[in-house]
Amino acid sequence: MTTLLDIHDLHVSFPDGDGARVRPVDGVSFSLERGRTLALVGESGCGKSLTSLAILRLVPSPGRIDPGSSIRFGDVDVLALEGEALRRIRGRRIAMIFQDPMTSLNPVFNVGDQITEVMHAHFTITRRDARDAAAELLQEVGIPDPRARLKAYPHQLSGGMRQRVMIAIALAGKPEILIADEPTTALDVTVQAQILEVLDRLRESHGMAVLLITHDLGIVAGRADRVAVMYAGQIVETAPTATLFANPSHPYTQGLFGSVPRLTGPLARLSPIAGNVPPAGRWPTGCRFRTRCPVVHERSETEPPLLRVEPDHEMRCWLAGDGPR
Numbered sequence: 001m002t003t004l005l006d007i008h009d010l011h012v013s014f015p016d017g018d019g020a021r022v023r024p025v026d027g028v029s030f031s032l033e034r035g036r037t038l039a040l041v042g043e044s045g046c047g048k049s050l051t052s053l054a055i056l057r058l059v060p061s062p063g064r065i066d067p068g069s070s071i072r073f074g075d076v077d078v079l080a081l082e083g084e085a086l087r088r089i090r091g092r093r094i095a096m097i098f099q100d101p102m103t104s105l106n107p108v109f110n111v112g113d114q115i116t117e118v119m120h121a122h123f124t125i126t127r128r129d130a131r132d133a134a135a136e137l138l139q140e141v142g143i144p145d146p147r148a149r150l151k152a153y154p155h156q157l158s159g160g161m162r163q164r165v166m167i168a169i170a171l172a173g174k175p176e177i178l179i180a181d182e183p184t185t186a187l188d189v190t191v192q193a194q195i196l197e198v199l200d201r202l203r204e205s206h207g208m209a210v211l212l213i214t215h216d217l218g219i220v221a222g223r224a225d226r227v228a229v230m231y232a233g234q235i236v237e238t239a240p241t242a243t244l245f246a247n248p249s250h251p252y253t254q255g256l257f258g259s260v261p262r263l264t265g266p267l268a269r270l271s272p273i274a275g276n277v278p279p280a281g282r283w284p285t286g287c288r289f290r291t292r293c294p295v296v297h298e299r300s301e302t303e304p305p306l307l308r309v310e311p312d313h314e315m316r317c318w319l320a321g322d323g324p325r
Contacts, residue, residue: 004177004209005032005055005073005094011066012047012054014280022281023066025050026233032177037203037210039224039241041217041256045277047233048213049099052179055211056090057081073177092122095175099182101162105154111138111165112150118172137168141198160191167198171206178203181213196223217260221245229253232277232288235306239313250315251293287317295319 012025025047032038040048053059055071057078065071071078073089081089098104106114115137116130125133131150138146141164154162163183170178180199184192200223203210212224220227220241227244229237229252237250248254258271275292278284284291286301293300297318307320314320 002034003031004034005211006070007031007051007055007072008070010051010054010069010071012050012059012063012069013066014063016281024233024280025054026280028230028233028235030228030235030238032209032211034176034209035203035207036225037212037223039212039214039220039227040230041214041220041227042230043215043256043273043277045279046230047280048215048230049181051230052096052181052211052213055179056094056096057086058090088122091118091175092173093175094177094179095170095173096179097163097166097170097181097183099185101159101166102154104166105162107154109153110150111152111154111157114165115150115169115172118169122173134168134172137171138165140171140202141165141167142194143168159187160195163187163191163195164198167195167202171202174206175208177209177211179211179213182215183212184214184216184219192219199223217256229256232283233280234288234316236289236317237313237315238306239309243310243313247309247313249309249313249320250289250317251295251319252289253315255292255294289317297322 008029010025010028011023013021013023016022028051030038042048054065059065065079069079073094078089112131112134115134119125119130119133134150135146138149143149143161143164183199184195187195196219214220224241227239227241228235229250231252237253248257255273259273261270273292286303290296290300299318304316304318306314306316308314309320
């Protein structure tokens with residue numbers, strides 16, 4: 001498979017007010033292949049969304065991507081791009097669906113204008129052709145009567161409709177990579193399923209690669225080819241989806257699975273993970289999960305690297321070196 005996106009040792013930092021810097025994203029590495037879906041999973045505050053913003057060079061000020069980080073889109077060094085060269089990547093070859101469509105959509109422009117704006121920014125196209133293409137995109141994402149909806153404003157649409165409009169805007173640039181940051185946040189279960197089905201269908205029809213950011217393991221199953229589990233700014237486990245679901249190995253990943261309600265099998269209490277993700281700058285030394293971990297390793301005060309559990313399956317835990325548990 002062709003690697004479209006390769007991220008290596010990504011560090012994103014912010015000043016802490018005392019002259020030092022804290023790193024909410026600290027040494028993240030992963031790759032994304034054409035036509036594949038990678039799910040980036042973890043609790044709120046783990047650094048998932050900030051990682052996605054870094055890919056598009058949208059880290060909010062006064063944050064920065066630190067020297068030594070690498071983001072490559074094919075043979076292009078994204079961190080070396082500036083001005084027009086960066087704009088040719090952002091929104092065109094790599095597009096993003098943000099978490100909250102109500103705050104991402106402009107309330108004073110109708111749907112049609114917001115979709116066609118992307119087309120006019122990246123292609124030479126007439127106004128009429130752009131409106132026709134926008135209507136086709138709305139139909140493709142499952143919005144009925146798309147011609148009429150082009151004239152609608154965001155407040156006139158339901159949450160599910162607004163999210164579909166966000167997908168249409170992302171597709172307007174014909175991207176090779178689609179970053180979907182919590183694409184079903186605040187939607188009811190039925191609408192969530194519909195949105196995810198739209199994304200699956202579009203990935204197949206357009207041949208895109210998808211980076212799916214979520215805290216919901218139920219979304220990952222059956223949709224992602226590979227999963228990277230993130231905790232406290234680091235990737236703590238990565239594996240093909242089927243492998244991870246069959247053998248979650250990192251104690252944090254096991255905790256995430258233990259927190260998922262089950263509709264089949266014997267009824268049992270949920271097993272929530274104790275405590276909360278500590279803020280950046282207050283992470284424990286060594287293994288960052290050790291203060292919440294039910295199985296603390298004797299070497300946990302020394303930070304573990306990513307260690308192999310089995311072929312194509314790694315985790316950032318000293319337990320990986322102890323063999324089967």
